[in-house]
């Protein structure tokens with residue numbers, strides 16, 4: 001497997017705040033113009049003041065000792081904290097994009113336990129702090145491509161999944177890893193409805209879980225993960241569509257069968273187990289050959305494996321990706 | 326002022342509120358992180374709400390016997406078309422920026438886009454023949470042509486249903502209302518046959 005070494009990330013590589021604010025203003029201007037607002041030229045001052053107010057999304061605690069990772073994606077403008085925390089899918093809180101932000105305050109991310117089960121020598125239930133403590137916190141800037149054809153660039157803070165899995169000492173029967181996420185209707189209000197079968201389940205093949213790019217994220221922008229983004233701990237696999245990243249994980253199971261991930265159960269013709277970002281595999285609703293980066297106006301081309309082919313393509317040689325979508 | 330005139334003015338003003346809100350929100354930066362998607366959804370939802378409301382006028386007239394209410398029908402229908410047009414323009418200008426090839430591919434390849442386009446073309450043909458002159462000129466044919474609204478409401482709702490990854494509450498709500506409104510017409514025809 002070829003892993004491209006990226007140079008150490010410096011702060012100057014990260015989009016300065018004024019830059020992404022300006023991109024938002026451009027979009028707001030475009031939106032206004034589309035509706036026939038001749039006064040579009042007036043948008044920037046308005047938008048600027050709106051942005052000042054919008055910066056109220058709840059911030060988490062600052063994380064100490066976060067190492068920059070050479071595996072971070074460079075040369076991309078970061079999506080703003082505000083956009084990352086106000087626009088996403090997290091059906092446990094409702095199916096609208098702003099539902100997670102509206103409703104996630106119900107969740108209490110501490111105390112939290114994570115149970116390890118299945119084909120492993122080291123199993124059991126661990127408190128959150130005990131669970132992550134052995135591993136160094138790394139910042140990983142990754143592209144995130146949603147199956148709905150929008151994308152972001154997110155500075156996650158996480159721990160390498162491969163080190164976590166290795167610490168469980170999996171036995172040879174362990175072929176797949178299943179991630180079971182929280183079921184707690186009192187704190188996740190939409191779990192009282194049946195929009196999805198709960199709890200949300202995701203899975204990876206063992207070699208995918210051991211890929212250096214896969215992480216369990218516990219933060220973003222050097223702060224603890226906001227509830228709406230999957231607090232306290234979630235999966236991030238940047239070469240796959242966003243829905244593979246199960247949020248608020250409570251159980252990790254090492255199994256000998258291919259787990260049935262939730263969206264595959266919901267609509268097997270649309271969502272598969274692998275869900276690798278692939279511009280050549282059509283989806284009945286969304287084009288997968290282009291995407292809109294949040295904050296940009298024009299669509300951009302979607303890259304094979306979301307631009308991480310060098311690091312992941314070798315895991316799929318010989319596989320028909322049109323069948324194994 | 327006659328009640329119907331007042332009602333017409335109130336509804337006219339009210340029907341502009343969603344578009345006005347979008348403009349104001351655009352300036353306030355409240356169109357979410359993905360403004361194009363948000364405008365698409367908002368205009369689409371208002372198009373279908375107004376379309377189905379248009380279909381409620383005739384049953385209301387028959388049930389209440391208040392004939393002037395019929396004067397709301399054309400206005401509501403044209404507002405449905407207005408939002409459908411904004412929806413179409415959002416898609417073709419903001420989303421695709423006149424990329425005719427990609428749009429053509431989507432119309433052919435994606436069933437929900439095919440249905441949206443079919444609905445839009447039906448509404449367009451109704452809108453251009455909505456003038457008094459057209460009613461006079463087309464005579465009986467006008468009535469036949471304007472029955473297209475039944476097909477358009479069904480294709481529009483199917484389009485809405487196919488857009489969602491899960492069936493959203495509003496689709497179910499409008500499906501019930503539309504079934505009742507179309508059912509009323511069947512019942513009426515059968516009863517008066």
Ligand code: HEM
Nearest residue numbers: 365366369370372373409413416441442444445481485488
């Ligand atoms: C001109 C042809 C049309 C095209 C190309 C089109 C395209 C679209 C697209 C791309 C979406 C958004 C999908 C997404 O968010 O992922 C959408 C949503 C929608 N459209 Fe259309 N559409 C068309 C006509 C119509 C018409 C005529 C109506 C109603 C009368 C309509 C009602 C809706 C509704 C209700 C939604 C869902 C909004 C939501 O998710 O909240 N569309 N359409």
